[in-house]
Amino acid sequence: MEKAIIARNITKKYKLYSNDKERIFDLIFPKSYGEDFYALADVSFQAEKSESVGFVGMNGSGKSTLANIIAGIVPETSGSVEVYGQASLIAVAAGLNGDLTGRDNIELKLLMLGFSKKEIVELEPEIIDFSELGKFIDQPVKSYSSGMRSRLGFSISVNVNPDILIIDEALSVGDKAFAEKSLDKMKEFKSEGKTMIFVSHSLGQMKRFCDKILWLEYGMIRKYGTVEEVLPQYEEFLNEFKKLSGKEKEAYKEEAMVKQREMLKNPVL
Numbered sequence: 600m601e602k603a604i605i606a607r608n609i610t611k612k613y614k615l616y617s618n619d620k621e622r623i624f625d626l627i628f629p630k631s632y633g634e635d636f637y638a639l640a641d642v643s644f645q646a647e648k649s650e651s652v653g654f655v656g657m658n659g660s661g662k663s664t665l666a667n668i669i670a671g672i673v674p675e676t677s678g679s680v681e682v683y684g685q686a687s688l689i690a691v692a693a694g695l696n697g698d699l700t701g702r703d704n705i706e707l708k709l710l711m712l713g714f715s716k717k718e719i720v721e722l723e724p725e726i727i728d729f730s731e732l733g734k735f736i737d738q739p740v741k742s743y744s745s746g747m748r749s750r751l752g753f754s755i756s757v758n759v760n761p762d763i764l765i766i767d768e769a770l771s772v773g774d775k776a777f778a779e780k781s782l783d784k785m786k787e788f789k790s791e792g793k794t795m796i797f798v799s800h801s802l803g804q805m806k807r808f809c810d811k812i813l814w815l816e817y818g819m820i821r822k823y824g825t826v827e828e829v830l831p832q833y834e835e836f837l838n839e840f841k842k843l844s845g846k847e848k849e850a851y852k853e854e855a856m857v858k859q860r861e862m863l864k865n866p867v868l
């Protein structure tokens with residue numbers, strides 16, 4: 600099988616500060632202030648060409664961070680990611696400039712991706728048509744609703760014909776008609792043998808669409824396998840987790856943090 604994405608020992612550390620003073624002091628005396636927070640801890644996985652991989656996990660588990668690292672828009676702290684082909688990320692509002700109009704954003708993104716003026720002139724109407732934004736395409740993006748931003752982001756990304764498509768929650772803010780149209784487009788991509796990473800809380804869409812599921816928990820991989828194997832386990836986990844009391848949830852998190860620290864000390868090579 601041909602590999603499309605190889606992520607090796609990806610760790611992403613953020614600094615958390617309790618106030619602005621700490622933030623400023625840390626700039627002057629690096630490493631003296633703030634608390635280390637690991638959004639991802641030693642995450643390794645591979646996706647084959649033409650596979651659709653869904654990222655699932657509770658809020659804050661690291662799904663978007665991992666998607667953004669694969670897309671090259673967030674740097675990893677350590678580890679490496681190899682992406683074979685042109686990745687194109689659709690995250691609501693990611694890479695869109697609020698002060699520019701929708702049309703200018705399309706042109707800017709295409710220029711950044713290396714398209715020629717001629718190719719941009721050809722592609723632009725297709726993107727605008729897919730977005731169904733009508734006259735709003737000439738309004739600044741900061742005046743768009745989140746659904747409108749998502750339409751623009753999705754339309755640009757699918758129409759640049761990427762080898763790897765990364766879709767981060769883009770369908771959750773759009774209306775049902777647009778979501779259906781987008782899912783059809785994603786199916787088209789799948790049938791063309793393209794690789795996809797799909798971040799969503801909609802397990803229904805995951806079932807319809809993905810081959811594999813990467814389940815993240817507190818920045819660590821809890822499970823990676825086929826949809827049939829992982830999704831029922833994740834659903835069962837969610838059902839059980841919601842029954843826990845606040846204290847039990849805290850204890851669960853504490854246990855996960857211990858695991859995380861161990862993992863960071865002894866990375867899986």
Ligand SMILES: Nc1ncnc2c1ncn2[C@@H]1O[C@H](COP(=O)(O)OP(=O)(O)OP(=O)(O)O)[C@@H](O)[C@H]1O
Pocket residue numbers: 613614636637638656657658659660661662663664665
């Ligand atoms: N720039 C940042 N600075 C500090 N912490 C950050 C930053 N970006 C993300 N984080 C933290 O990293 C963790 C993972 O965030 P991420 O957005 O990847 O989670 P997620 O699984 O996509 O969550 P959700 O389901 O809520 O979208 C969160 O705790 C978040 O607060």
